[in-house]
Amino acid sequence: MVVLASPPAADHIPLLRSPDPGDYFSGMPVIDLCSPGAPRAIADACERFGFFKLVNHGVATDAMDRLESEAVTFFSQPQADKDRSGPAYPFGYGSKRIGLNGDMGWLEYLLLAVDDSASLSGAVPSGSAFRRALNEYIGAVRKVAVRVMEAMAEGLGIAPLDALSKMVTAAGSDQVFRVNHYPPCAALQGLGCSATGFGEHTDPQLVSVLRSNGTSGLQIALQDGGQWVSVPSDRDALFVNVGDSLQVLTNGRFKSVKHRVVANSLKSRVSLIYFGGPPLTQRIAPLPQLLGEGEQSLYTEFTWSEYKKAAYKSRLGDNRLAQFQK
Numbered sequence: 001m002v003v004l005a006s007p008p009a010a011d012h013i014p015l016l017r018s019p020d021p022g023d024y025f026s027g028m029p030v031i032d033l034c035s036p037g038a039p040r041a042i043a044d045a046c047e048r049f050g051f052f053k054l055v056n057h058g059v060a061t062d063a064m065d066r067l068e069s070e071a072v073t074f075f076s077q078p079q080a081d082k083d084r085s086g087p088a089y090p091f092g093y094g095s096k097r098i099g100l101n102g103d104m105g106w107l108e109y110l111l112l113a114v115d116d117s118a119s120l121s122g123a124v125p126s127g128s129a130f131r132r133a134l135n136e137y138i139g140a141v142r143k144v145a146v147r148v149m150e151a152m153a154e155g156l157g158i159a160p161l162d163a164l165s166k167m168v169t170a171a172g173s174d175q176v177f178r179v180n181h182y183p184p185c186a187a188l189q190g191l192g193c194s195a196t197g198f199g200e201h202t203d204p205q206l207v208s209v210l211r212s213n214g215t216s217g218l219q220i221a222l223q224d225g226g227q228w229v230s231v232p233s234d235r236d237a238l239f240v241n242v243g244d245s246l247q248v249l250t251n252g253r254f255k256s257v258k259h260r261v262v263a264n265s266l267k268s269r270v271s272l273i274y275f276g277g278p279p280l281t282q283r284i285a286p287l288p289q290l291l292g293e294g295e296q297s298l299y300t301e302f303t304w305s306e307y308k309k310a311a312y313k314s315r316l317g318d319n320r321l322a323q324f325q326k
């Protein structure tokens, strides 16, 4: 990462080299969720990259567009009105500060809790068009997450089919939804550097399912060598990434992918992300069906509650799994 002297508009926000066209990820797995080969292709992508693009996913374009448009309306309000939906922790509106330990990014966001029936609590008024759009989209994207996790189990050759997905459908599962808005960072235009939108990190949960408005900025680190590549944006597709807990459940077979967002100098980016986490009491350890003869767990055992607590004490870029590695 290049950290340069910050211009006034991006005070305290680390700068990154601006992506160039050669950074585009040419090997991106694109998976049709309805194709017969999807389970194997999904498992393969999770083993190689911890990341893939999902098409033919079944979430209605209307539902995605409605939520995007409501989010844009929300973020267009005067700052004082948005602040009334804050603070971000535990849930609500936040700006620039990410987490509680000093991380900063060129973004504003809503962090929301999803309940068992895929509807929201807090921050966005119930009965509002925004809340309706959120509930509709979250209901649909959660179903996609469940189908993807069933396909993962099938692709890994393990039974039952819901061995993974039941952790996000169980009563008390810890699901989070996030709406991120990265305004254009015009002050940096032409300087060859960009503001960090969302600094490099892995997601602590099992899976994350992301949809963006078609503005680029998301980058992933390739597993071999850690080179950063830009994910070509596609507003009709969903992007799925493996989180730390799924890496542990598969004893390292699936890779929790490091990713980040580079703010665009010209266009704003809006992203909608569903994070599928298990109930707080869920034990996170390799599934016995996946351990070969004599194969030991690579990790000391923990519960999701323990992992989450440790994660929220860490900085964004920390390797959170390191303390649980044997």
Ligand SMILES: C=C1C[C@]23C[C@@]1(O)CC[C@H]2[C@@]12CC[C@H](O)[C@@](C)(C(=O)O1)[C@H]2[C@@H]3C(=O)O
Binding pocket: 098, 099, 100, 101, 103, 111, 176, 178, 201, 202, 203, 204, 205, 275, 311, 312, 313, 314, 315, 316
């Ligand atoms: C710096 C932090 C922000 C984060 C909590 C943490 O302490 C470390 C993990 C971060 C992350 C990344 C994925 C999701 O965006 C998120 C909501 C999560 O569950 O873990 C964020 C946390 C956050 O923004 O509060």
Ligand SMILES: O=C(O)CCC(=O)C(=O)O
Binding pocket: 178, 180, 198, 203, 210, 212, 218, 259, 260, 261, 271, 273
């Ligand atoms: O906003 C994005 O595109 C990705 C953000 C992200 O990785 C996160 O919120 O965990």
Ligand SMILES: [Fe+2]
Binding pocket: 201, 202, 203, 208, 259
């Ligand atoms: Fe993330």
